[in-house]
Amino acid sequence: MKALLLLLITLPLHAHYDALGIGTAMTDLIITASDEFVERHAGKKGGSSVVTIAKVDEILAELDQDPVIIPGGSCANTLKGLARLGIPAAYHLRDGIDEYGMRYEENLKQNNLTVIKVEDQELPSGRLVCLVTPDKNRTFLSVPSAGAAFCPQDLQPSCFKDVRLVHLDGYSLRNKSLVEAAMKLAKANNATVSFDPGCFQLVREHKSEIFSLLEQYVDILFLNEQELKELSDLSATEACRALSHLVEVCVVLQGQKGCLVGSKNHVFHCPSRTVEVVDTTGAGDLFASGFLYGVLSGSDLHRAAYIGNYLGSTVIQHMGAEIPDEEWPQILAHIAP
Numbered sequence: 001m002k003a004l005l006l007l008l009i010t011l012p013l014h015a016h017y018d019a020l021g022i023g024t025a026m027t028d029l030i031i032t033a034s035d036e037f038v039e040r041h042a043g044k045k046g047g048s049s050v051v052t053i054a055k056v057d058e059i060l061a062e063l064d065q066d067p068v069i070i071p072g073g074s075c076a077n078t079l080k081g082l083a084r085l086g087i088p089a090a091y092h093l094r095d096g097i098d099e100y101g102m103r104y105e106e107n108l109k110q111n112n113l114t115v116i117k118v119e120d121q122e123l124p125s126g127r128l129v130c131l132v133t134p135d136k137n138r139t140f141l142s143v144p145s146a147g148a149a150f151c152p153q154d155l156q157p158s159c160f161k162d163v164r165l166v167h168l169d170g171y172s173l174r175n176k177s178l179v180e181a182a183m184k185l186a187k188a189n190n191a192t193v194s195f196d197p198g199c200f201q202l203v204r205e206h207k208s209e210i211f212s213l214l215e216q217y218v219d220i221l222f223l224n225e226q227e228l229k230e231l232s233d234l235s236a237t238e239a240c241r242a243l244s245h246l247v248e249v250c251v252v253l254q255g256q257k258g259c260l261v262g263s264k265n266h267v268f269h270c271p272s273r274t275v276e277v278v279d280t281t282g283a284g285d286l287f288a289s290g291f292l293y294g295v296l297s298g299s300d301l302h303r304a305a306y307i308g309n310y311l312g313s314t315v316i317q318h319m320g321a322e323i324p325d326e327e328w329p330q331i332l333a334h335i336a337p
């Protein structure tokens with residue numbers, strides 16, 4: 001009873017959207033750090049681990065820099081990109097009611113997203129320290145927060161009605177059964193399901209569960225080469241081909257090389273373009289926005305991959321996982337059919 005009283009769900013009235021994201025609310029605190037610093041505080045470079053708020057404060061104090069504060073979360077980044085590309089989209093989350101939580105919700109709305117928020121009156125909202133090393137690699141440290149309590153009972157079945165696409169990321173695998181419950185609701189509503197595991201450690205932690213989700217529900221899978229290696233010892237092309245038997249479309253993200261796309265035993269490569277890299281945060285997330293935009297607007301897979309590469313290679317020219325407002329008109333003009 002207590003838990004019920006503490007929850008408030010804000011449901012949009014009469015909102016219609018084609019794409020629905022379900023995931024964590026996470027504010028990114030981006031700071032630069034040396035390899036030695038990352039090793040000492042976060043272990044292996046490129047990984048993602050959970051720490052206390054006290055640990056975050058210790059890191060911020062030791063580095064003595066003002067972090068760049070950007071609302072993030074892999075799934076939310078992808079949905080924001082989709083909304084910016086003109087696809088009506090919504091984001092379903094559970095988050096706190098503190099300042100970070102309120103700012104996060106505001107940012108989703110500013111990016112044209114309908115927000116379906118389960119308000120947690122007790123736990124803090126999500127935040128993630130993103131340590132960027134000189135080679136532009138990122139290592140993540142997150143804090144347990146309201147998002148970790150997002151559970152299948154929080155999902156609003158009515159919010160899946162008439163949705164064409166439901167997107168989830170692997171961070172939600174830490175919320176027991178949430179991903180499967182959401183994918184089941186998506187399938188019951190005939191929506192396409194896309195999934196991006198987001199981090200090789202999550203693939204390692206949830207390997208058998210991921211295979212089961214791929215077999216039963218996932219239509220479009222995005223993963224990078226590091227994540228792919230956790231699922232298969234084969235070469236990238238052959239692993240992509242093998243996964244294309246489990247899902248409709250398997251997309252392997254290959255950084256500056258672009259991507260591989262596998263579907264029905266056929267694999268092709270689509271190159272990215274040469275750009276000046278500032279920070280690779282959000283590359284995979286915005287790639288997914290572009291690719292899914294292509295699919296939802298009826299493009300073939302080659303065109304979807306081209307748009308994915310274009311968005312991925314655009315966001316890395318900026319700090320953080322957002323493309324600045326003033327660049328969107330040019331992007332829309334570039335990808336127009």
Ligand SMILES: Nc1ncnc2c1ncn2[C@@H]1O[C@H](COP(=O)(O)OP(=O)(O)OP(=O)(O)O)[C@@H](O)[C@H]1O
Nearest residue numbers: 224253254255256258272282283284287309312313
């Ligand atoms: N250096 C680069 N030059 C050009 N394009 C790039 C570069 N890095 C990334 N991209 C584009 O972004 C896409 C996704 O990047 P990447 O392969 O690094 O995914 P990822 O490892 O999943 O990223 P993330 O960690 O953000 O999830 C690539 O497929 C490519 O289109």
Ligand SMILES: [Mg+2]
Nearest residue numbers: 198224284285
């Ligand atoms: Mg990724």
